[in-house]
Amino acid sequence: MSNSSSIDGHKLINNGWFTEISDKHFPGQGLSLKVEEVLHHSQSEFQDILVFRSSTFGNVLVLDGIIQCSERDEFAYQEMISHVPLFAHREPKRVLVIGGGDGGVIREVVKHACVKSVDLVEIDSTVIELSRRYLPHMSCALDNSKVKIHLRDGFQFLRDIGHAQDEEKYDVIITDSSDPDGPAEAFFQKEYFQLLNNALNETGILIAQASENVWLDIAYLSGLMKIARSVFQNTEYCYTTVPTYTSGQLGLIVCAKNEALDLKNPCRMPTPDEQTQLMYYNPEIHFASFILPTWAENLINQSSP
Amino acid sequence: MSNSSSIDGHKLINNGWFTEISDKHFPGQGLSLKVEEVLHHSQSEFQDILVFRSSTFGNVLVLDGIIQCSERDEFAYQEMISHVPLFAHREPKRVLVIGGGDGGVIREVVKHACVKSVDLVEIDSTVIELSRRYLPHMSCALDNSKVKIHLRDGFQFLRDIGHAQDEEKYDVIITDSSDPDGPAEAFFQKEYFQLLNNALNETGILIAQASENVWLDIAYLSGLMKIARSVFQNTEYCYTTVPTYTSGQLGLIVCAKNEALDLKNPCRMPTPDEQTQLMYYNPEIHFASFILPTWAENLINQSSP
Numbered sequence: 001m002s003n004s005s006s007i008d009g010h011k012l013i014n015n016g017w018f019t020e021i022s023d024k025h026f027p028g029q030g031l032s033l034k035v036e037e038v039l040h041h042s043q044s045e046f047q048d049i050l051v052f053r054s055s056t057f058g059n060v061l062v063l064d065g066i067i068q069c070s071e072r073d074e075f076a077y078q079e080m081i082s083h084v085p086l087f088a089h090r091e092p093k094r095v096l097v098i099g100g101g102d103g104g105v106i107r108e109v110v111k112h113a114c115v116k117s118v119d120l121v122e123i124d125s126t127v128i129e130l131s132r133r134y135l136p137h138m139s140c141a142l143d144n145s146k147v148k149i150h151l152r153d154g155f156q157f158l159r160d161i162g163h164a165q166d167e168e169k170y171d172v173i174i175t176d177s178s179d180p181d182g183p184a185e186a187f188f189q190k191e192y193f194q195l196l197n198n199a200l201n202e203t204g205i206l207i208a209q210a211s212e213n214v215w216l217d218i219a220y221l222s223g224l225m226k227i228a229r230s231v232f233q234n235t236e237y238c239y240t241t242v243p244t245y246t247s248g249q250l251g252l253i254v255c256a257k258n259e260a261l262d263l264k265n266p267c268r269m270p271t272p273d274e275q276t277q278l279m280y281y282n283p284e285i286h287f288a289s290f291i292l293p294t295w296a297e298n299l300i301n302q303s304s305p
Numbered sequence: 306m307s308n309s310s311s312i313d314g315h316k317l318i319n320n321g322w323f324t325e326i327s328d329k330h331f332p333g334q335g336l337s338l339k340v341e342e343v344l345h346h347s348q349s350e351f352q353d354i355l356v357f358r359s360s361t362f363g364n365v366l367v368l369d370g371i372i373q374c375s376e377r378d379e380f381a382y383q384e385m386i387s388h389v390p391l392f393a394h395r396e397p398k399r400v401l402v403i404g405g406g407d408g409g410v411i412r413e414v415v416k417h418a419c420v421k422s423v424d425l426v427e428i429d430s431t432v433i434e435l436s437r438r439y440l441p442h443m444s445c446a447l448d449n450s451k452v453k454i455h456l457r458d459g460f461q462f463l464r465d466i467g468h469a470q471d472e473e474k475y476d477v478i479i480t481d482s483s484d485p486d487g488p489a490e491a492f493f494q495k496e497y498f499q500l501l502n503n504a505l506n507e508t509g510i511l512i513a514q515a516s517e518n519v520w521l522d523i524a525y526l527s528g529l530m531k532i533a534r535s536v537f538q539n540t541e542y543c544y545t546t547v548p549t550y551t552s553g554q555l556g557l558i559v560c561a562k563n564e565a566l567d568l569k570n571p572c573r574m575p576t577p578d579e580q581t582q583l584m585y586y587n588p589e590i591h592f593a594s595f596i597l598p599t600w601a602e603n604l605i606n607q608s609s610p
Contacts, residue, residue: 028338248520293381
C-alpha cells in the first residue's frame with residue numbers, strides 16, 4: 001500500500017475554489033468550497049495531502065482529492081462514529097481506532113470515563129503532524145494519557161492482535177479510514193471484517209465508515225453490508241449528516257459479536273455532564289440514525305442474502 | 306412580485322458543469338452537476354428558468370439559479386412534504402398546494418384515497434408547461450380529476466379564502482414555494498403564516514419548505530420557527546435528505562391549528578397498497594425526521610421565545 005498518489009490536490013483549486021470530483025465514486029456531481037489560503041500541500045509516502053483555510057467551513061483536510069473533514073462540521077462525523085458503538089456497549093474499556101490520525105475520533109472516545117485505553121493505528125505520520133498544526137480542536141486529545149499511537153498499517157496491527165490473548169482484544173473498534181482508493185482499499189473487503197472479528201473480545205462492537213451513503217452507489221453499499229453480515233450476523237447500517245461529505249451524509253456499518261445485542265439503542269445513557277460535551281449525539285438521534293427511507297431500507301436490510 | 310430576475314441561469318454553466326452558488330444564502334460552498342444538454346432557458350414574467358439534462362441526476366429544473374428538483378432525488382422532497390402532514394391528519398379531504406407547478410407534490414397528494422379535491426396555486430404558468438414537457442414523472446397527476454389549477458399569486462388566493470365559509474377552508478396546506486428571493490420572498494414572513502391560519506379549518510395542518518436547514522443559517526431558521534410559533538403554538542421542524550439541495554437536506558416547518566395534535570407521529574398508517582407506492586416515506590421515518598442533532602435541537606426547539 002506504500003505508493004504515492006496520482007492525484008495532485010493543488011490542481012483541484014481553480015479561481016479560488018476547491019472542487020471535489022470523482023468519476024469513479026460520485027460521477028456527475030461535485031462539491032466546491034471557497035479557498036481563503038492554502039496552508040499545506042505535499043505528497044506523503046502514502047497519499048496526496050492538502051490543507052486549506054476555507055471562507056466558511058474553517059480549515060479543511062483533503063487526502064487524495066477527497067475532503068476528510070472541515071472544522072465547521074467535523075463533530076457530526078466524529079461524534080456519531082464514536083458514540084454509537086460506545087453507548088451501545090455496556091462498559092467499553094479497551095478501544096482501537098484504525099486510521100483517524102487527525103485525532104477527532106480520539107477526542108470523542110476519551111470523553112467516556114469507563115474507557116481505560118485507546119490504541120490509535122495510523123499509517124501516515126504526516127496526517128498526525130498536520131492535524132496538530134492546523135486542526136487543533138481535533139488533535140487536542142492525541143496526548144491524552146489513555147492514548148497510545150502506533151504508526152503502522154492497520155491490517156498488520158489486526159493480524160498481530162488476532163493471535164493475542166483475550167484480555168488484549170478490544171471492546172470497541174472504530175475504523176476511521178479514508179476512502180477505498182489509495183491506502184484504505186483493503187478496508188472494504190471480507191478479510192478485513194474477519195480480522196476485526198478476531199481482534200474483538202466476546203462483547204465487542206465494531207463500527208466502520210462505509211465510504212458510501214444511500215444516495216450514491218447503493219448496490220455497492222448493499223454488497224458491503226452483505227460482506228459484513230457474512231462475518232457478523234448482527235450487522236446494522238446507520239448514518240450521519242455532514243454537509244462537506246458527498247450528498248451530505250455518510251453511512252456507518254455497525255457490527256456486534258453478540259447476536260442478541262440491540263445496536264439501534266444505547267444501553268448506557270450519557271450523564272448530564274457527558275451530554276453537555278456532545279454537540280450532535282444524543283440517545284434519540286442514536287435510534288433515528290438507523291431509520292432509512294423505504295427504498296434504502298429495502299435494498300440494505302430486506303434484500304435476500 | 307412581477308419582475309424579471311437579474312440572474313441568467315445559462316451563465317451558471319461553465320465547461321459543461323452547472324454550479325449553484327449564492328453569496329447570500331450559502332456563501333463559500335457550491336454544488337456542481339455535469340450537464341449533458343440544455344433543454345430550455347428563458348426568463349418568464351417572474352423568474353429565470355433553466356432545464357438541463359444532467360449526466361447522473363436526470364433532468365434538472367433551476368429557478369433563479371437555484372436547483373428546484375432533479376429526477377433522481379425529487380421523491381425524497383415530494384413524499385416528505387406531502388405525506389408528513391397528510392398522514393398526521395385523520396381524514397384530509399381538501400388540500401391546497403401553493404407553488405409546486407412542477408406537479409411533484411400533486412402526484413403524492415392524490416395517492417390518498419380520502420383526498421377529494423386539491424387546489425394548486427402557481428403564479429408562473431411556464432413552470433407547469435415546462436414540467437409537462439421535461440419532468441413527466443412529476444407532472445403526471447396535474448390532469449387528475451381531483452386537481453384544479455389556479456394561475457394566481459398565492460398571497461391573493463389565501464386572502465380570498467380567509468373570507469370564505471368554513472367548508473371552503475382546507476384540511477392540509479402545503480407551501481411548496483421557491484426560495485425567499487424573487488417571487489417567493491413574502492412566503493417567509495408572519496403575515497403569510499396568519500393568512501395560512503385563516504385558510505385552514507379547525508383540524509387543519511400546514512407544512513412549508515423552510516428554504517433552510519440546520520447546517521446553513523440556523524439563526525435565521527430559528528427566527529423563522531419563532532415567527533411560525535407566534536401564529537401556531539403547535540409548530541415543529543422536520544427535514545428530508547436530498548443530495549441536490551444545499552448541504553444535502555431541506556427543513557420543513559409543520560404547524561397544526563389543534564394544539565394537542567401529535568405532528569411527530571402519523572395518526573393514520575399507509576395501507577400495504579399505499580406503502581408500495583412510496584419510495585421514501587414510511588411511518589418510522591416520519592417520526593425520525595423530527596429528531597435533531599443536539600445543537601440544532603437546542604437552537605430550534607429549546608431556545609426561549
